[in-house]
Amino acid sequence: MPTDWWAPPVDSLLDAIVAEDGLAQPCAELARARAKAGVGLPEAFDDLWALFSVLRRLPPPNVVRRFAESYAESAPAAELVTESVDPLTGIARLEYLRVRLGEVYREAAALSREVPATHGLLTVRFEALPTGWLGTTCRLAIARVLHTTFCSGETIATVGPSALAVLTLHATTVVPADLSATLSDTSGTDVLVRRIRLPTTLPGALMQLDVLAESDCPETPHK
Structure with missing residues (x-):
């Protein structure tokens, strides 16, 4: 394990694993330690995921809940306040992706090049997740998986309740089918990743996001 991973609660957590004892309380102690050390919530969850990846299973929903609650109780308020990123997952909100697209299209115009020649969009759609902490898990x-896969300046954003989008360079070596399989295996739900072409204009790209968002929203029953 990396040397900066260790903290006193880590020993308690490892002891609980060896003893096959309850993990919720030791995980809560680890969350408090990470919060007090100034580690962001997504990064703290990375520690939890690293541990359970060694155990080859997802953390139980009650462990995820206790971890998040303990972190929130101990973290400085500033750690939990953000307008553009979901503090739980570290994934950007749709509004931030709109801003990033604006930056990309303005840069392309300044360099007299077409955005579709340099950038693309990957959509990530998954089945409706269970409610409660199982869905959160x-x-x-x-x-x-997405943060690990896209760690070179790509923008990952939520576009709907069961859809995400990733703004990437065309040079990405990510294969949608392979990523779909990895996401499905890791999350335990069916996930489909597709590559779509960006329009040539910013208004067209923003409209494309609107269509993606609308197609992911449940239909309103007719009265």
Whole structure:
């Protein structure tokens, strides 16, 4: 394990694993330690996921709940306040992706080049997740895989209740089918990743996001 991973609660957690004892309390202590050390919540969850990846299973929903609650109780308020990123998953909100697209299209115009020649969009759609902390656990699993896969300046954003989008360079070596399989295996739910072409204009790209968001929203029953 990395040397900066250790903290006193880590020993308690490892002892509980060896003894096959309850993990919720030791995980809560680890969350408090990470919060007090100034570690962000997504990064703290990375520690939890790293541990359970060694155990080859997802953390139980009650462990995820205790971890999040303990972190929130101990973290400085500033650690939990953000307008553009979900503090639980570290995934950007749709509004931030709109801003990033604006930056990309303005830069392309300044360099007299077409955005579709340099950038693309990957959509990540998954089945409706269970409610409660089981759904949260699945969502965190998906987020962790995406953060690990896209760690070179790509923008990962939520576009709907069961859809994400990733703004990437065309040079990415990610294969949608392979990523779909990895996400499905890790989260325990069916996930489909597709590559779509960006329009040539910013208004067209923003409209494309609107269509993606609308197609992911449940239909309103007719009265």
